[in-house]
Amino acid sequence: MVGYIDRIGAIAKRILEEETVDLLIGFKKGTLPMTTEPVLIRDAAETDQLYWDSFCFINLANYLPKREEKIGIIAKGCDLRNIAVHIVENQIKREQLYIIGVPCKGMVDRRKILSFLCGKEVREVTESDREIIVRGEGFEHTLKKGDYLQDNCIRCMHRNPVIYDALAGDLVEERKDPDPYDDVRDIEAMGSEEKWQFFSNLIRDCTRCYACRNACPLCYCPTCFVDESDPQWVGKSIDPTDTMTFHILRAYHCAGRCTDCGACEQACPVDIKVRSFTRKLNKDALDLYGHEAGLSAEERPPLDTYRPDDYEAFIR
Amino acid sequence: MGDKILKKAELQDVLRALKRTYEVFVPVKENDFYSFKPLMDEEKVDLSFTNTRLSPKPLVLPQSERMFEFTLDEKSEDAHIVKESPKDYPPRIIAGVRPCDAKALRLLQVNFDNPEFKDPWWVKRRESMTLIGLGCSQPCSACFCTSVGCGPFNEEGLDILLFDLGECLLARTLTEKGERLLQLGGMDTDADSGLKKSADEVKTKAEKKISSHVPTDKLREKNVNDLFDAPFWDDVAFACINCGTCTFLCPTCWCFDIQDEVIRGEGDRIRNWDSCMFPLFTLHASGHNPRAQKVQRIRQRFMHKLKYYVDKYSNGVACVGCGRCVKHCPVNIDIREVFNLMNEL
Numbered sequence: 189m190v191g192y193i194d195r196i197g198a199i200a201k202r203i204l205e206e207e208t209v210d211l212l213i214g215f216k217k218g219t220l221p222m223t224t225e226p227v228l229i230r231d232a233a234e235t236d237q238l239y240w241d242s243f244c245f246i247n248l249a250n251y252l253p254k255r256e257e258k259i260g261i262i263a264k265g266c267d268l269r270n271i272a273v274h275i276v277e278n279q280i281k282r283e284q285l286y287i288i289g290v291p292c293k294g295m296v297d298r299r300k301i302l303s304f305l306c307g308k309e310v311r312e313v314t315e316s317d318r319e320i321i322v323r324g325e326g327f328e329h330t331l332k333k334g335d336y337l338q339d340n341c342i343r344c345m346h347r348n349p350v351i352y353d354a355l356a357g358d359l360v361e362e363r364k365d366p367d368p369y370d371d372v373r374d375i376e377a378m379g380s381e382e383k384w385q386f387f388s389n390l391i392r393d394c395t396r397c398y399a400c401r402n403a404c405p406l407c408y409c410p411t412c413f414v415d416e417s418d419p420q421w422v423g424k425s426i427d428p429t430d431t432m433t434f435h436i437l438r439a440y441h442c443a444g445r446c447t448d449c450g451a452c453e454q455a456c457p458v459d460i461k462v463r464s465f466t467r468k469l470n471k472d473a474l475d476l477y478g479h480e481a482g483l484s485a486e487e488r489p490p491l492d493t494y495r496p497d498d499y500e501a502f503i504r
Numbered sequence: 505m506g507d508k509i510l511k512k513a514e515l516q517d518v519l520r521a522l523k524r525t526y527e528v529f530v531p532v533k534e535n536d537f538y539s540f541k542p543l544m545d546e547e548k549v550d551l552s553f554t555n556t557r558l559s560p561k562p563l564v565l566p567q568s569e570r571m572f573e574f575t576l577d578e579k580s581e582d583a584h585i586v587k588e589s590p591k592d593y594p595p596r597i598i599a600g601v602r603p604c605d606a607k608a609l610r611l612l613q614v615n616f617d618n619p620e621f622k623d624p625w626w627v628k629r630r631e632s633m634t635l636i637g638l639g640c641s642q643p644c645s646a647c648f649c650t651s652v653g654c655g656p657f658n659e660e661g662l663d664i665l666l667f668d669l670g671e672c673l674l675a676r677t678l679t680e681k682g683e684r685l686l687q688l689g690g691m692d693t694d695a696d697s698g699l700k701k702s703a704d705e706v707k708t709k710a711e712k713k714i715s716s717h718v719p720t721d722k723l724r725e726k727n728v729n730d731l732f733d734a735p736f737w738d739d740v741a742f743a744c745i746n747c748g749t750c751t752f753l754c755p756t757c758w759c760f761d762i763q764d765e766v767i768r769g770e771g772d773r774i775r776n777w778d779s780c781m782f783p784l785f786t787l788h789a790s791g792h793n794p795r796a797q798k799v800q801r802i803r804q805r806f807m808h809k810l811k812y813y814v815d816k817y818s819n820g821v822a823c824v825g826c827g828r829c830v831k832h833c834p835v836n837i838d839i840r841e842v843f844n845l846m847n848e849l
Contacts, residue, residue, distance in 0.1 A: 218836040220646060225836040226743040246835055250745065303536045307554055309644045393535070395558070395567065397748035397779070403834055415784045424763050424776045425568035455834035457749040458557060459535055 190315055192240045192290060192356040196262055199288050199354045203260050204232035209286050212260035213248050214238045221313040221322075222298035226251060238262075240356070242296040242315055242333065245454040249405035253279040261285060262356070264292040266340070266449035268349040269482025270405040273445055276488055279408060282351075289349025291360040294333070294341035295450070296320060299459060301336055304329075340450035340463060343368040350483055369471045375464065387432070387465070393458040394431050396424070400462045403455035406442050413437060439465035444473040444489040447482045505677040507695035507703070508686055512673055515666075516549040518689040519599055525688060526597045526634070529563060531556050540598060551600065551668065554644055555826065559605045559755030560598055564629050565612065565777075567752075571625070572773040576766060586773065593628045597685065599636040604647070604826040606637050606661035607654045608755030611824065614817055615758045634681045637662035641710050646827030648716040648840060653820045656710040667703040674703045718843035720821055723814050726849060731811055732803070736845045740806070741799040743835040748779035750829035750837070751805065756822050759785070780804045806842045 196214065203209050216227040217239040224244050228251075229235060240262070248261055249270035259280075263271055268289055274280045301310070301322060312323040320331045345368055348359045378386060398414070401407045414422050414434050422437075423430035439462075446466045453463050473479045476499075477490035498504055510518065519528050523543065530549055532541040537557040543549065570589040577583055609630065616626035640647070640656035649655055659665055663682030667674040674695050677683050686692070695703070751757040761778035764771055778785055781802070786795040795801050813822035823839065830838050 219838040219841065220831065220836070223836040228739075228742045246743075246745075251742075299536065307552055309554065309642075311645060393539075395748070395752045395777075397752045398782075399745070399747035399749050399834055402745040402747040411783070415782065417784060417787060423765055423774075424761060425765070425774050426776075427568065451834075455745070455747065455749075457753055457832045457834075459537065 190241050191317070193238065196240055196288060196290075196356050197235050197238050199356075200229070200235040200238055200260060200262075201232045203286050204229070204235065208258070209260040210257040212238075212262075213251050214260075214262040214288075215240060215244045215246075215248075218243070221310045222296075222301065240290065242294070242320070243298060245295045245338065245451060246403065247405050247449045247451040249274060250403065250451070252285075252405070253408040255280065255284075258284050259286070260288065262288045262290060263349065263352075264290045264295075264449075265347045265349055266292075266344065266447045267405075268351060269346065269447040270449060272351060272482040272485040273447070273489070274405065275485040277445075282485060286354075287349070287352045288354050288356055289352030290356045291349065291358065292341075292344075292347045293317075293360055294337040294344065294347070295454075296333055296336050297338040297454070299454075301331065304331070304336075338450045338454065339371075339461070340448045340453070343371075344448070346447075346480075346483070351485055369467070371464075372467050372471045375468065387435075388428060390462075390464055391428075391431055391435055391460055394426070394435070394460055395458060396426060396431060396434065397457060399455040399457060400452035400460070401438055403451040404442070405449075405451075406445050407438070435462065435465055439469060442466050443469040444477070444479055444491045445481050446470055505679075505683055507700055508675045508677070508691045509693050509695040509699055510673055510675065510691050512551070512668075512671060515551075515599075515673060516543075516547075518691060519543055519549060519597070520545070522597055522685065522689050526595045528597045528599065529560075531600045540600075543599075549599070551638060553600070554642070555602050555605070555640075555828070557828075557832075558753060559608060559826070559828070560601055561605075561608070561612070561755050563596070563598060564609060564626060564633065565616075565758065565760075567777045569625065569775045570772050571762070571775050574771045574773070576769045576771060589772070591625065591628075593632040596633050597636060598633055600638045601635050601662065602640055602826070603637050603656060603658040603660075603662065603665070604640075604649050604654050604824040605755045606635055607649075607658055607824045608661075608826070609635075610661045611756045611819075611822055612758050614819065634663045634685050635661060636675075636682075636685075637665045639665060639667050639707065639710065641668050641706055643710055643714050644827060644831075645715050646830040647714060647825055648718050648827065649825035650711060650714045651716075651718045651720060651843075652823050652825045654824050656714065657707040667706050669699065669702050669706065672699075674699055676703070716825075716827075716840060718825075718840050719847040720810075720843065722847045723810055723821065726811065726846070728807075728811060728815065731807065731846055731849060734845070734849050736849075737799050737803045740837065740842060740845070741802040744781075744798055744802050744837055745835055746781050746783075746798045746801060747834065748781050749832055749834065750839075751779040751781055752777060753828040753832055755826055755828070756809070756824060761785075780808070802837075806839070806846065809839075810843065810846050 212229045215224040216237045218224045247267045314321045479490045528543040529540045531538040538553040572586045574586045616623040663679045665676045759778045787793045809822040
């Protein structure tokens, strides 16, 4: 993935110099190993700070809604699908965008690396095509990237960009794994009580910081339902009922729109696997409507579409 | 008061014995990170943590706290009368507190326990606590405690400070509370001068290991409006997703919101942590929001910590350099860079 940096930089420089775009949204290197920071660049001279590696887990589509400028943006397969969702939902216009697509081999989950190291501090991380070398005081480990991918990347079926104006690298081979929802099936197999317990345990440590919501490009409402104060729909405390209400409603708002980019899960400061909520809805959207979010910039999400041939009788 | 010595393995026996008198909280690892939890009978005290993911702040300022109760039932003679919720303040030991987090409690005190205002619950809870600190022999690279008036073996706010000497722990008593606890726990072996010297060496070595430094010297003299109108805020704010991670993980952030929750005529008045990152934090009843934009909110967070607090309390910055926000911000907004920007403007 680091091999993409030069090409990203060159394209970014060109489109800013030629004024194809007014600004560019990409990543710069973070201040700690395994971190990156989204950056907005207006000057071609500043494109040398652009960076790319396997820790660019933030979905840059999050920074697009309601912007008026012509924007260059760097996006992985899943991020691009969110851009497509934004286009469908009128949050941005296709003609405003110059998309630098990143054929993605999966993002590495820094928490999995930290877990492997059992508290030892990482001082330096370098990566090659298939390996991550992690160094700290008195240790050096060479890890296989494939063993430390984000959970969503392990099951990703759409690694290549769906729409783009330029590519940061050669297209990669898509996976042919037939079952991206084995984990959801495990939860589906539980009884009601067991499911409730599973989800209650899942969110036990939630602090209501809303990092999951705010890292999500789908959450662009001017005022989120949890921030409404007149009327106030949800309590503000960490009462389990209110916390569960937040998580379930957040997930439902994403139904048929989520691209499983995993930014929510990576952003969570207390490691909650929040995708467990959204993935069931992704699976339902696929099973019931044959819909996977963001595969085209024309098709509206199933839950805001009316079709005379809907299979549910009540709506016909 | 003095320095006592105990074998590392003895610590948990001591803490378990103290459970007869105190509620004992220790850092417990669950789901790959540590949090302060009650010490269970069969549990091993694990001192291998860097620091807890959340600070011990919730033990003194719970994230949600029922303050008052009331009924709206007109038939009740107490209708609409707000009554204090029953609370108890059992004596508590918090063991394994890092010096930065203990110092943070000192900073919180400025807000909750000062000559002008005393928050009765905060004060009682704080008073019922005995803090056993564990010096940071292995500070991590995001920590910058020595730049902000703290240090890996800083004693402020602690009752006992433990030095990890390998096989054993040196326990330095800092207060009468700490003294009483050592007696109750039967820790009565005095540390000899050799061990005291080792403790000093551990401390010096740790201080030298702090690799991160931030400048703070010019913050006080800066003009508040110059900082407020500084050109860098848009850049600092761009990546911010406006979540509450930084404020909720911060051991010094003290802001709260008070809410009434009523179910079928019975109500609770609850105090919840709030965050200046949230739009609702400043939303007026009129609908006007003086901090409607995220750039205004992120500026507030840093201005409060690094300028308003500095000017108001003459007590340094409202940051203890624990590095939690640096490590856990999902978009890597690094307060150390903001220190630089503000101090060097």
